[in-house]
Amino acid sequence: MNNKKAxxxxxxxxxxxxxxxxxxxxxVIVCGNTLENAIALIYAFSAIxxxxxxxxxxxxxRLPYAxxxxxYAIISSIVYIPVKTVAREFFPDVxxxxxxxxxxxxxxxxxxxxxETKFYRMSRAxxxxxxxxxxxxxxxxxxxTSFIRExxxxxxxxxxxxxxxxxxxxxxxxxxxxxxxGLMCGIYRKVRSVIRRDSGETGGDGNVSGN
Amino acid sequence: xxxxxxxxxxxxxxxxxxQALGTSTLFIAAGNKKNLLWTAITITVFTSVGSGAxxxxxxxxPDTFADLTLLFYTLMVGAIYVILLTALYFxxxxxxxxxxxxVHVSAFNCAVMGTLFxxxxxxxxxxxxxxxxxxxFSGAEAGTGFIITAFMLTAAFRKLNSAKVPASFRGxxxxxxxxxxxxxxxxxxx
Amino acid sequence: xxxxxxxxxxxxxxxxxxxLTLGLMDYFYYGVRAVVLGSVCVAVSVVAEMISLRLMNxxxxxxxxxxxxxxxxxxxxxxxxxxxxxxALACVFAVIVAKNIFGGRLNMIFSxxxxxxxFLYTSWKNQLLMFPEPHVHTGVFEKASNLVxxxxxxxxxTGKMSESDFEILLGNVSGPAGAxxxxxxxxxAIVLLFRRSISSGAFIGSISATVxxxxxxxxxxxxxSSIKYTxxxxxxxxxxxxxxxxxxxxxxxxxxAFFYGFFVAAFSYIVVITTAKENAVVLxxxxxxxxxxxxxxxxxxIENTKLAEQEEAEKAAAEAAVTSLTExxxxxxxxxx
Numbered sequence: 146m147n148n149k150k151a152x153x154x155x156x157x158x159x160x161x162x163x164x165x166x167x168x169x170x171x172x173v174i175v176c177g178n179t180l181e182n183a184i185a186l187i188y189a190f191s192a193i194x195x196x197x198x199x200x201x202x203x204x205x206x207r208l209p210y211a212x213x214x215x216x217y218a219i220i221s222s223i224v225y226i227p228v229k230t231v232a233r234e235f236f237p238d239v240x241x242x243x244x245x246x247x248x249x250x251x252x253x254x255x256x257x258x259x260x261e262t263k264f265y266r267m268s269r270a271x272x273x274x275x276x277x278x279x280x281x282x283x284x285x286x287x288x289x290t291s292f293i294r295e296x297x298x299x300x301x302x303x304x305x306x307x308x309x310x311x312x313x314x315x316x317x318x319x320x321x322x323x324x325x326x327g328l329m330c331g332i333y334r335k336v337r338s339v340i341r342r343d344s345g346e347t348g349g350d351g352n353v354s355g356n
Numbered sequence: 357x358x359x360x361x362x363x364x365x366x367x368x369x370x371x372x373x374x375q376a377l378g379t380s381t382l383f384i385a386a387g388n389k390k391n392l393l394w395t396a397i398t399i400t401v402f403t404s405v406g407s408g409a410x411x412x413x414x415x416x417x418p419d420t421f422a423d424l425t426l427l428f429y430t431l432m433v434g435a436i437y438v439i440l441l442t443a444l445y446f447x448x449x450x451x452x453x454x455x456x457x458x459v460h461v462s463a464f465n466c467a468v469m470g471t472l473f474x475x476x477x478x479x480x481x482x483x484x485x486x487x488x489x490x491x492x493f494s495g496a497e498a499g500t501g502f503i504i505t506a507f508m509l510t511a512a513f514r515k516l517n518s519a520k521v522p523a524s525f526r527g528x529x530x531x532x533x534x535x536x537x538x539x540x541x542x543x544x545x546x
Numbered sequence: 547x548x549x550x551x552x553x554x555x556x557x558x559x560x561x562x563x564x565x566l567t568l569g570l571m572d573y574f575y576y577g578v579r580a581v582v583l584g585s586v587c588v589a590v591s592v593v594a595e596m597i598s599l600r601l602m603n604x605x606x607x608x609x610x611x612x613x614x615x616x617x618x619x620x621x622x623x624x625x626x627x628x629x630x631x632x633x634a635l636a637c638v639f640a641v642i643v644a645k646n647i648f649g650g651r652l653n654m655i656f657s658x659x660x661x662x663x664x665f666l667y668t669s670w671k672n673q674l675l676m677f678p679e680p681h682v683h684t685g686v687f688e689k690a691s692n693l694v695x696x697x698x699x700x701x702x703x704t705g706k707m708s709e710s711d712f713e714i715l716l717g718n719v720s721g722p723a724g725a726x727x728x729x730x731x732x733x734x735a736i737v738l739l740f741r742r743s744i745s746s747g748a749f750i751g752s753i754s755a756t757v758x759x760x761x762x763x764x765x766x767x768x769x770x771s772s773i774k775y776t777x778x779x780x781x782x783x784x785x786x787x788x789x790x791x792x793x794x795x796x797x798x799x800x801x802x803a804f805f806y807g808f809f810v811a812a813f814s815y816i817v818v819i820t821t822a823k824e825n826a827v828v829l830x831x832x833x834x835x836x837x838x839x840x841x842x843x844x845x846x847x848i849e850n851t852k853l854a855e856q857e858e859a860e861k862a863a864a865e866a867a868v869t870s871l872t873e874x875x876x877x878x879x880x881x882x883x
Contacts, residue, residue, distance in 0.1 A: 167379075167380055167383050167384075167528050167532075168380055169380070170376065170379050170380055171375070171376040171377055171378075171379055171380070171466045171470070174376035174379070175375060175376050210460070211437060211438065211441055211460070214437075214460070214463065214464060215430075215434035215437060215438070218430045218433075218434065218464045219427065219430055219431065219434070222426045222427040222429075222430040223427060225426055225427075226423050226424070226427070229423060230423070244473075244477065245470060245473035245474060245477060248425070248426040248469070248473060249377075249466050249469055249470055249473070251426060251430075252430070252464045252465065252466065252469050253466075254380055254384075254465070257464045257465075315540065315543075318543060319373075319374060319375060319376050319539060319543075320373075320536045320537070320539035320540040320542075320543055321536075322376065322536075323376065323379075323532050323533070323535050323536030323539055324532070324533055324536035324537070324540075326532050327525075327529045327530070327531075327532030327533035327536060328529070328533070330525075330528060330529035330532060331522070331524045331525040331529040331530075332524070334523075334524040334525075334529065335524035338523070338524065
């Protein structure tokens with residue numbers, strides 16, 4: 146039971162989409178500076194990734210790798226169309242503000258690359274919950290990053306002014322996103338290695354590209 | 357003087373340092389120096405050829421079907437992907453096993469798609485920019501920016517992966533902070 | 547190894563002496579506010595260094611006091627009336643983000659002071675580039691008034707400086723106190739060069755590029771005034787001594803260090819004359835960190851190649867010696883027989 150739980154939670158904690166694998170980091174770095182942006186991007190990422198991976202799981206496994214990658218990208222580009230239409234209804238300003246990062250969510254590595262190496266090796270019954278946790282992994286990082294950046298950059302929480310007298314405007318810019326994400330990534334690894342050590346698991350902090 | 361001004365402009369429009377496009381791909385390729393450089397070169401091929409093709413798609417696609425842009429770009433990048441793989445196979449089937457991995461990594465990612473969308477956005481904002489030559493040139497410029505960033509990362513590769521770096525920050529996190537600081541300098545100079 | 551540690555500590559002492567002298571000028575021109583700003587920054591840097599080293603499971607030793615000199619470099623680039631809280635934040639940024647995340651003093655990549663300055667430049671540019679007039683003393687808790695832009699700014703815009711040469715030499719001009727005291731900086735540069743406490747290659751490279759370009763593409767009316775004013779404005783001299791020629795960052799060999807310094811200064815000069823960007827040299831020195839690293843990699847590569855060649859030569863010599871010994875032995879045995 147514990148093992149099953151660990152596998153499920155892997156995408157959220159053990160192998161976080163953003164902090165561990167550094168996938169889909171561009172939207173987090175550039176657009177993850179307000180909670181309003183974060184919520185719109187979370188909706189789009191979750192919807193596009195979930196439906197694209199599920200539909201993509203019906204693609205025959207026998208096809209050559211390149212053909213499968215192209216088909217996955219086409220599926221996500223089609224899924225993107227209704228997702229964007231709905232987003233325009235609920236987040237009209239954010240869709241304009243986020244700009245090119247909205248369509249880019251459709252070619253994220255979780256759909257194009259990781260689905261083939263990770264999800265499609267599982268049975269569909271275990272793939273769906275695992276996929277949900279990988280998506281949640283992105284969502285949580287997006288929320289935390291946006292919360293910190295919005296608070297320290299604009300002195301607001303979801304647009305509501307709070308009492309903050311020293312604001313760091315640079316943190317809202319892409320370089321601020323790079324630095325904050327780097328720091329979060331290091332802290333995440335530290336926490337993960339402490340948890341693993343306490344629970345007697347093997348495996349260190351990992352190195353670049355797993356090398 | 358001209359070179360320095362051009363270099364500043366190239367850095368100021370660098371898609372990784374200013375828009376974080378293709379950062380994941382850069383890190384995936386950062387496993388070793390050779391991978392990094394070849395991936396950067398392959399991405400330049402994709403951005404240059406893709407931008408030319410994007411110009412044609414934009415020209416043919418009516419505004420009312422703007423939401424289909426991504427789908428058409430995907431089909432076009434898919435076509436370039438297949439053509440490049442085929443060309444590499446016939447160019448040298450012995451080295452195909454090695455070279456094809458660069459094509460796999462470079463085809464569908466934020467660096468390529470981001471470049472196409474950025475150039476299209478710029479052309480929408482400045483109509484004088486909307487020419488085939490400008491699209492191809494901007495695609496090549498974006499790819500060159502990617503190569504420059506790859507060089508920047510390669511220069512620090514040994515230090516960022518050194519045993520002296522705290523284990524939790526070694527590799528990816530140190531790379532992110534490193535690129536962040538360089539990006540901060542680029543922003544200050546813009 | 548012992549010698550290396552000793553020399554690193556001596557370098558730090560030399561740099562500290564020159565920085566403290568510049569700090570004294572800061573106190574002379576701007577009063578106790580400058581001292582408080584410096585003290586807070588030093589204290590915060592030491593605490594940040596101690597905490598981050600503790601988190602890295604390392605002990606704080608005398609060698610880690612380099613954070614104090616970095617803090618002083620940062621302070622000397624700031625207006626004396628700069629917000630103390632923000633300056634402290636910049637020091638924390640320098641120690642943690644620009645230094646210790648990459649392994650601290652054992653694995654330096656960026657100049658912490660340059661990184662902190664650029665950090666301030668991107669978020670508090672207006673406050674960073676507005677200065678009190680010299681001799682205007684502001685109380686510790688007083689809000690500064692009548693701030694003016696620096697003399698570098700007016701030079702970048704007009705190509706002229708209204709102050710006399712004597713005032714410029716003494717630093718009696720508006721700007722960051724540490725960076726405008728030209729006479730003191732020149733003395734500091736000479737002392738540090740002779741004591742080999744800064745990279746002479748990088749320093750000479752930086753100054754040569756500035757002089758060369760100021761002569762070829764004058765930023766002022768005459769070539770001579772262009773050279774003179776370009777050297778004393780935009781923190782060129784200060785950055786050449788304490789940031790570009792920082793031995794922890796610049797390439798080891800003077801030959802490579804010269805080119806590194808040359809490129810940084812040349813690039814920043816062109817940025818200044820094309821965009822009038824104030825203090826571009828500090829921004830460019832951060833941007834050119836990969837260039838310094840590239841040169842260092844090249845040095846290491848050459849060293850390794852030389853070592854390999856040397857080892858091969860030694861091996862070949864040893865083999866030759868063994869062969870000749872064997873041959874001699876065989877001959878001797880043959881003679882005996």
